[in-house]
Amino acid sequence: MQFMLLFSRQGKLRLQKWYVPLSDKERKKISRDLVQTILARKPKMCSFLEWRDLKIVYKRYASLYFCCAVEDQDNELITLEIIHRYVELLDKYFGSVCELDIIFNFEKAYFILDEFLLGGEAQETSKKNVLKAIEQADLLQEVSQTPKIFT
């Protein structure tokens, strides 16, 4: 996978994970262009399209578009399921995840993603194992955390 973008229907980027080295300017340009292209697509169209020299796999979940860019030889259907698995993970972790969760806990979204995908490839495909890893990390937090109420 080359990158994954999550964006709202107004085109606001909620998460961007880049698996290839690109300059900031290029990233911004790609995000803008791709978001426009996908938002322009109608609901019944297929989940795949060719864009520049990449294949784009995308799916909308409620108000969020999940969009992955994969290479020519990658399997589109399995990428769709990667997206679904990620949504499942978020859902399990946050309990009925919605866009607000991802906005306010964006760093968690990144952490969960890192446990699931690394370097653009699926690392752990067992839902249980991924969640276990996250929970362990959370436990560590709570142990070492001196609670602060006032910021």
Place this chain on the structure above:
Amino acid sequence: MPAVSKGDGMRGLAVFISDIRNCKSKEAEIKRINKELANIRSKFKGDKALDGYSKKKYVCKLLFIFLLGHDIDFGHMEAVNLLSSNKYTEKQIGYLFISVLVNSNSELIRLINNAIKNDLSSRNPTFMCLALHCIANVGSREMAEAFASEIPRILVAGDTMDSVKQSAALCLLRLYKTSPDLVLMGEWTSRVVHLLNDQHMGVVTAAISLITCLSQKNPDEFKTCVSLAVSRLSRIVSSASTDLQDYTYYFVPAPWLSCKLLRLLQCYPPPEDGAVKGRLVECLETILNKAQEPPKSKKVQHSNAKNAILFEAISLIIHYDSEPNLLVRACNQLGQFLQHRETNLRYLALESMCTLASSEFSHEAVKTHIETVINALKTERDVSVRQRAADLLYAMCDRSNAKQIVAEMLSYLETADYSIREEMVLKVAILAEKYAVDYSWYVDTILNLIRIAGDYVSEEVWYRVIQIVINRDDVQGYAAKTVFEALQAPACHENMVKVGGYILGEFGNLIAGDPRSSPLVQFNLLHSKFHLCSVPTRALLLSAYIKFINLFPETKATIQEVLRCDSQIRNSDVELQQRAVEYLKLSSIASTDVLATVLEEMPPFPERESSILAKLKKKKGPGAVSVTELEDNKREGGELNGGGDRGPDTAAMAASNASTPSPSADLLGIRSAAPVGAPPASTGSLLVDVFSEAGPAAPSAAVNDDGFLSSAPPSEDPAPPLSEADELLNKFVCKNNGVLFENQLLQIGIKSEYRQNLGRMYLFYGNKTSVQFASFTTTVSCPGDLQSHILFVPLCSETKPSNRITQWKAITSSLSP
């Protein structure tokens, strides 16, 4: 709802985010952000050291601001500081920050690498994973340098935990992708292959991706993975859905793992070992069989996972291209998908079939679906699916269905999306040429192409049709008639005018007998479009006019009148003016014989690969033209004819030299026939080397860019008479460059530059023979008192190599006026 209860919620961050969301306008947002940035800046610079929690919070805020799209130019140091904290959350945020905001400050990089090193050697799996994730996310060269040797060790060490192994594998993959030279093969490679047998499925999943990538560059090193992969795959495929527990996804056993295994197998040819091969074939058959079984679940995830494996298996079957039974089954399966309810599956089926079409075993099977594909082309609502259908039609085209397919593609072109038109045009042109039995059909198709999508007909396409018409006598008359009719349409695309102008110029005589297309009628038809056209087209038309004068003397007066008028000979465009003036002169002073020779019919173009194919390849990448290439290889160039590459070459040079495109240059017939004793290329390039001002020297098809007239092509006259030499000399009154003298053996060219009182002349001596010139000397005699003013500097003398192309020069420069 926000998971504030999970670990620490960083209230300050949540408040900040709410504030931003509540901003009513962009300005308000920026104001709020700037306020926060100022706050954070002052906190960072503040006297008392911040505690870990606050640092973490501020760094996180900075991260948020950055992800909103604003630039952040500070905070890196604080983030790096967080790395050395032993609180997990602080480390985590620190790592996240530096992964997202990559900084190339070398001091920071050193600190970061240090922190990572500490975490890697900490023996704490969670910290190790954090560090590995960071390396995988950033993957910079500095990190590769620091850790490329460490990570393989971690990967294969016996005491590494599974989760760490997974991360290490993919981390190594990332480093390999970005800095392959720093990841050296070693004894770890054989151990990595054995990870395929690991009990932990996650480790296997991660390891496969690594092995797949490595084996592409080092196939021999990793070839033991094939049999391991096959046995793993067959274990998964034949497992019941309860066996794999948590790795079963909606009743499909380990779909990601299966897909990756199938991908890995595509890096290698079919296994040689009979047992392994047998097992693999069995696997593939099982997968194909399962596709026919009723689904275990109605959920789309189940069918997606199942079909993902199926498509990957089909890719493998296509890659092997050796089991006809499997290929045909695959084709049938795809055929079923072509009419599936789900658009995604139709799309993928069309895509897969494209590759299937190029295999000789299944090509026929693919063709049986032509009606379905054509139907898809016409009725699919999704443009990407339609485009795939068009691609498939292109791939499955062969002699038997060419006419039908080209017709369908043409009618699709009329309503096609603008972004894909150019590609479609190229494809139709290629197909029409490749499968033309009857060239009048080809001409019709191309002219239709111009009519329907004229704007997207690139130059290569219409150059090609002209090359083909010129090379094939039998279609010239038909071509002339057809363009004539096409030009009569009231709204005619400029490309049509170009093609028409050229063809009528060459072959107008073939239809001149018919009163409806008499010479004058033809001329008027062309001239009626003249003022609508751009400069290059007008230039072409002017050339056509002079050809008319040659072909039809009765039109001479009319055409001369046109040429004489101010809008031509005083045209602001230099090219047009030059042509008008020269053609006018040519028509007045040249005798009919000379005119006929100069404006002789274009000779056939030499056989070359179609430049259209090259252009399509460039556009689409190597995959797109594999089909036609495959067929080309099978047919050893027998089909392609008249593929001269002159058009684009001369166009390239024309672009650089602002001079005439091919028709006009050819017109002057300078290098129409091969000069005696040397292949055309050499003399051509000789001239080009000398005379090209800026542009690249084109290999063949030299153009005498100056466009100056010489009374006879040098080739046909071995030793030009002295009168011609004089004539050539006279040219230099107004020209700086040109051929001074030429005969069978030698060509002398001159190139001069003058500025105020300084002048410089280069004399180029070209050896046209294939023998070496020995003791080649030159003398320059300067008459009279010119001698004192001229400095003669021979650059290189002695023997002149026999290579026809080289030249050497002598420089003379005058020192005073």
